[in-house]
Amino acid sequence: MAATRAVAWRPTGLPATLAQMTPIVTTVSDAVLDKAAGLLRAGQLVAFPTETVYGLGASALDGVAVARIYEAKGRPRFNPLIVHVADRAAAEALALFGDEARRLAEQFWPGPLTLVLPRHRDAPIADLVTAGLETIALRVPSHPVAQALMQRAGVPVAAPSANRSGHVSATRAEHVAVDLGERVAMILDGGSTSRGIESTIVAVTAGHVRLLRPGAIPREAIGACLGRSLEQPASVDQAIGRPIAPGQLRQHYAPRARVRLGATSVGPSEALLAFGPDPLPTTGPMINLSPNGDLVEAAARLFSALRDLDATGADAIAVMAVPEHGLGEAIADRLQRAAVRDA
Numbered sequence: 246m247a248a249t250r251a252v253a254w255r256p257t258g259l260p261a262t263l264a265q266m267t268p269i270v271t272t273v274s275d276a277v278l279d280k281a282a283g284l285l286r287a288g289q290l291v292a293f294p295t296e297t298v299y300g301l302g303a304s305a306l307d308g309v310a311v312a313r314i315y316e317a318k319g320r321p322r323f324n325p326l327i328v329h330v331a332d333r334a335a336a337e338a339l340a341l342f343g344d345e346a347r348r349l350a351e352q353f354w355p356g357p358l359t360l361v362l363p364r365h366r367d368a369p370i371a372d373l374v375t376a377g378l379e380t381i382a383l384r385v386p387s388h389p390v391a392q393a394l395m396q397r398a399g400v401p402v403a404a405p406s407a408n409r410s411g412h413v414s415a416t417r418a419e420h421v422a423v424d425l426g427e428r429v430a431m432i433l434d435g436g437s438t439s440r441g442i443e444s445t446i447v448a449v450t451a452g453h454v455r456l457l458r459p460g461a462i463p464r465e466a467i468g469a470c471l472g473r474s475l476e477q478p479a480s481v482d483q484a485i486g487r488p489i490a491p492g493q494l495r496q497h498y499a500p501r502a503r504v505r506l507g508a509t510s511v512g513p514s515e516a517l518l519a520f521g522p523d524p525l526p527t528t529g530p531m532i533n534l535s536p537n538g539d540l541v542e543a544a545a546r547l548f549s550a551l552r553d554l555d556a557t558g559a560d561a562i563a564v565m566a567v568p569e570h571g572l573g574e575a576i577a578d579r580l581q582r583a584a585v586r587d588a
């Protein structure tokens with residue numbers, strides 16, 4: 246049965262009052278998907294699972310709906326959004342694909358790759374989505390719920406990660422509920438996301454291929470597909486004088502607790518975020534991202550581990566070093582952002 250208010254459902258750690266205000270649907274049937282697609286077309290917000298993190302979706306054609314995303318997240322206005330579509334044909338209707346972009350799309354879509362491409366001038370995308378840029382970020386998610394939703398929606402769906410701005414990204418429906426609660430019309434529950442870390446963002450413009458954000462697909466895999474290594478982004482786009490991936494604010498993904506990187510010991514009021522077969526000795530709370538030292542497993546657990554350790558009330562989270570190759574680059578990037586404090 247697909248009720249939008251699952252009375253019997255109460256996520257661990259979510260206060261009863263908040264759970265009651267939360268439009269989570271735990272059984273995602275065809276009827277629920279049709280309803281969610283209708284809500285999107287009607288300008289409402291729908292949170293949905295993807296293979297990376299949960300997305301907070303709105304119709305990319307509808308400027309007012311997109312404004313609601315910024316409002317719900319409390320997000321700075323200058324940050325453009327990723328547009329999700331069902332397949333490459335839908336993406337090609339919105340942006341210009343050269344040979345290299347097409348090759349990447351063929352190999353990695355559906356999946357956790359976002360391509361930043363020159364947008365077609367007449368693409369009917371609300372200006373707020375691209376924050377006035379001449380490029381657009383596009384992604385075809387592989388999660389079955391996201392896929393089904395995109396197919397049924399029939400409109401491109403702008404969706405940042407479904408968390409309050411600056412918080413750790415949501416990898417479970419209850420994270421979305423805690424952060425956004427009644428600010429969304431519906432939250433589709435697809436369980437824990439499999440990748441746990443956001444998509445890799447690659448800009449393919451004017452013959453340049455640049456990694457804008459390390460993510461669920463390692464840089465090496467993208468380089469191997471194209472037969473060349475990726476360029477580092479210039480931090481400011483010369484043509485428009487703006488940061489290229491403005492969402493890459495240094496402080497992002499911040500837990501309440503202080504985050505201490507490269508720990509080689511654990512203090513008395515610290516929680517431990519461990520990695521590998523030899524966690525540091527501690528009597529306090531500890532989560533091991535991957536006892537086997539597997540970076541894929543570590544990425545999948547990262548945000549949820551940060552949230553859970555934060556919830557223990559520890560003053561700080563001591564983080565063991567994680568190797569920086571492959572997916573480790575994206576893990577290190579997120580951890581560095583989590584460690585940044587405002588002065």
Ligand code: TXA
Nearest residue numbers: 297300325326380382405406443444489490491492493
């Ligand atoms: O895995 C993901 O990518 C998740 C799921 C929901 O798909 N989405 C996500 O969205 O992480 P968000 O909004 O948290 O991150 C979007 C990033 C930001 O860093 C933003 O600046 C960048 O994409 N971006 C969007 N459009 C861009 C553009 N035209 N040029 C450069 N960067 C862009």
Ligand code: MG
Nearest residue numbers: 405406407414
């Ligand atoms: Mg985000």
